[in-house]
Amino acid sequence: MFELIFPGWLAGVLLSLTTGPLGSFIVWRRMSSFGDTLSHSSLLGIALSIAFNVNSFYAILILMSFIAIILAWLEELLPVSLDTVLNIISHSSLSLGMVFISLISSKKEINITNYLFGDLLSVTKNDLITISISSILILSILLFRWHSILSSTINEELSQIDGINVLYARLTIMLMTAFTIAIAIKFVGALLITSLLIIPPATAQHFSGSPEKMVIIAIIVSILSVTGGISLSVFYNTPASPSIVLCSSFLCLISNIKKHFY
Amino acid sequence: MFEFVKLKNVCVNLSHRSILTDISLSLISNRVLTLIGPNGAGKSTLVRIILGLIKPNSGTIIRSNNLSVGYVPQKLHLNTLLPITVERFMKLSRKTNNIKIEEMLKRVKAESLKFCQLQKLSGGEMQRILFAKALLNNPNLLVLDEPTQGVDVMGQLALYKLINEIRHELQCAILIVSHDLNFVMAKTDDVICLNNHICCSGTPETVCNNLEFISIFGLKRVQELAIYHHNHNHIHNF
Numbered sequence: 001m002f003e004l005i006f007p008g009w010l011a012g013v014l015l016s017l018t019t020g021p022l023g024s025f026i027v028w029r030r031m032s033s034f035g036d037t038l039s040h041s042s043l044l045g046i047a048l049s050i051a052f053n054v055n056s057f058y059a060i061l062i063l064m065s066f067i068a069i070i071l072a073w074l075e076e077l078l079p080v081s082l083d084t085v086l087n088i089i090s091h092s093s094l095s096l097g098m099v100f101i102s103l104i105s106s107k108k109e110i111n112i113t114n115y116l117f118g119d120l121l122s123v124t125k126n127d128l129i130t131i132s133i134s135s136i137l138i139l140s141i142l143l144f145r146w147h148s149i150l151s152s153t154i155n156e157e158l159s160q161i162d163g164i165n166v167l168y169a170r171l172t173i174m175l176m177t178a179f180t181i182a183i184a185i186k187f188v189g190a191l192l193i194t195s196l197l198i199i200p201p202a203t204a205q206h207f208s209g210s211p212e213k214m215v216i217i218a219i220i221v222s223i224l225s226v227t228g229g230i231s232l233s234v235f236y237n238t239p240a241s242p243s244i245v246l247c248s249s250f251l252c253l254i255s256n257i258k259k260h261f262y
Numbered sequence: 263m264f265e266f267v268k269l270k271n272v273c274v275n276l277s278h279r280s281i282l283t284d285i286s287l288s289l290i291s292n293r294v295l296t297l298i299g300p301n302g303a304g305k306s307t308l309v310r311i312i313l314g315l316i317k318p319n320s321g322t323i324i325r326s327n328n329l330s331v332g333y334v335p336q337k338l339h340l341n342t343l344l345p346i347t348v349e350r351f352m353k354l355s356r357k358t359n360n361i362k363i364e365e366m367l368k369r370v371k372a373e374s375l376k377f378c379q380l381q382k383l384s385g386g387e388m389q390r391i392l393f394a395k396a397l398l399n400n401p402n403l404l405v406l407d408e409p410t411q412g413v414d415v416m417g418q419l420a421l422y423k424l425i426n427e428i429r430h431e432l433q434c435a436i437l438i439v440s441h442d443l444n445f446v447m448a449k450t451d452d453v454i455c456l457n458n459h460i461c462c463s464g465t466p467e468t469v470c471n472n473l474e475f476i477s478i479f480g481l482k483r484v485q486e487l488a489i490y491h492h493n494h495n496h497i498h499n500f
Contacts, residue, residue: 028344151354154341158395161313161333162355208345209379 005230007128008121008240011187012226014131016200018138018180020219023197024204024211025173028153033083034071034174035194037090038181041067042190043097045182046115051104060185064178067093072171118189120230120240127186134183138176145172150211189241196245200225203252206259221251264291266329266403266435267312272321274307281307283459285321289403289435294425296438296446296466298490299456305439306336308456309407312437329403332396336407336439338388342381348391349376355398366394369424385412397428404428405437422447422486448488455492466490 026035042060049059067089075082123131142149151159152169160166177197184193200221201214208214229244267289274282281304289295289312299305310316311323313333352363367373370390375383383391389409396404406425410418426449429436440446446453446466455461466488476484 028341030343147354154344154346154351154354155338157313157315157335158333158338159354160315161331205343205345209347210350211344211346214345 005121005234007123007125008187009226009230011123011128011131012120012230012244013223014128014135015180015184015187015196016219016222016226017135018176019184019197020200020222021142021215022138022173022177022180023199023222024201024215024218025149025153026177026197027201027205028211029173031173031177032194032198033086033090034068035177035181035197037071037086037093038064038067038178039185039190039193040090041093041097042181042185043115044093044100045097047097047100047104050101057182057186061179061182064182065175068174068178069171072167072174075170076167114189115185116189116191117239117241118185118187118192120187120244121233123187131183134179138179141172141176145169149173187241188244192241192245196222196225196248199245199248199252203248203255206255221248225251264326265289265324266291266326268324269311270322270324272311272318272323274304274311274316275319276307280458282311282318285311285456285460287454287460289437291402291435292429292433293451294429294436294438294447294449295452295454296440296450296490297454297456298440298443298446299461300443301441303457305456306407309405309437309439312403313405326402330399330401332399332401332404334389334392334396334404334406334409336411338392340380340388346380347377348372348380348383351380351391352395352398355395358398362398363394366397367391369397370394371420386417400432401434402432403435403437404432405439407439408441409438411441419482419486422449443492444489445487446490448486450488453490455490455494457498461496462493464490464493 026032041064045060045063046056048054048063049056052059071086071089074085078085148159148164149169149172151162151164152166156166180197181193184196188196201218203221204214204217207217225244225248228247228250230240232238232243232247233240265288269285269287272282272285273280285308287295297305297308307316311318313331314323314325348367349363352358352366364373364376367376370393372387372390372394375387375391380388380391393406393409404425409421409425413421425436425438425447428434429449438447438450443455448466450466452463453466454463467490
């Protein structure tokens with residue numbers, strides 16, 4: 001039994017290492033709509049991968065990077081109406097993907113459930129290697145640019161005057177998020193990936209006095225949620241990804257209650 | 263005497279509305295320029311032009327190389343979701359160390375706030391921290407946006423005194439944006455009155471010897487303030 005769940009658990013832990021810090025930035029920068037838009041557009045990526053007969057992972061990755069760059073540029077252009085525009089892009093790309101798929105694949109069946117909720121327990125050894133390499137890559141880039149990204153998150157004007165390129169910082173975060181979502185979609189699903197990014201940092205917020213501390217606690221909360229969620233899915237035969245989200249919501253609820261009684 | 267920033271015939275339009283017209287000014291070392299004007303005059307826009315945050319639609323800006331700028335904004339739209347202490351916030355400036363941070367916090371009389379969370383600071387405390395942060399990398403140009411807003415009388419005097427000391431120590435150019443149309447800091451070298459364009463400019467008149475003034479405002483305050491006499495030759499129609 002242990003061999004069955006260990007790869008899935010390990011994948012969840014490795015993903016937590018990147019969703020912790022990236023999720024924290026998404027919460028601080030109020031970017032959760034971006035995360036949603038990126039994950040909904042992944043269906044379009046799948047459609048394109050079927051149409052052009054390429055590996056779905058690369059199709060999704062390239063499409064999402066493209067959309068991430070457009071979104072970063074859009075934030076610069078329309079700061080006020082961005083919310084509406086994001087919704088439009090998000091649902092349009094999802095619908096375009098679904099229509100496209102129905103038009104081109106009369107023969108092939110797409111397992112929508114797998115796409116929406118992922119299949120964490122079906123992770124293979126190769127997948128683990130992919131996840132490890134990408135986690136190391138993302139963490140290195142984040143560490144390298146930590147100072148400028150943090151500074152521009154606190155206040156863009158002050159950091160711009162200090163000489164930091166805020167557009168690059170924004171672009172870095174968005175591309176890293178696109179990359180993480182592209183990797184995680186296969187295992188966690190498009191519907192829930194954003195909540196896995198956001199809920200652990202939201203839980204960590206009450207216990208942290210510094211940004212780094214919040215990131216570390218977010219990673220720990222995420223690992224705890226993965227462990228709890230997988231245990232739940234093993235013992236009660238529930239789907240893995242929603243179980244993980246439920247665990248993290250539960251931890252968030254407890255932390256909120258503790259905050260009020262502390 | 264070093265010209266750090268020079269604006270020539272700068273015009274700014276936003277959404278087809280003219281915000282600034284034909285602005286020319288210079289920011290020179292060891293000189294204080296006070297910018298006054300009514301609400302909506304374009305003072306904030308002019309400050310952003312000078313800081314390089316927005317680009318003008320026409321006109322030229324000449325900035326000296328490696329210009330180190332310290333900016334103390336009027337209101338900081340802080341990201342309240344990010345937990346961070348004052349000390350860490352100050353450390354975000356490059357080329358700084360703990361000794362310098364401690365020193366600057368002492369100068370603005372905020373050393374007790376060193377380990378407080380940034381979100382928990384009051385408006386006045388936040389402004390002092392921002393001032394300390396602006397001073398951290400020995401700025402050539404110090405820009406203060408309405409620094410005396412909401413500050414009590416003794417606080418204003420202390421602030422002007424500190425600005426003067428900084429100016430002499432660092433030999434920097436100082437730009438103060440003031441909401442007060444009549445009173446400016448006594449040691450101001452130049453005043454510009456702005457309302458979309460430069461309505462008038464000149465030097466203020468010190469009133470430290472004016473007995474009537476002393477009787478109204480008190481001796482201490484009178485020493486730190488000066489009156490600026492506007493010399494408009496036009497009227498704005500609204």
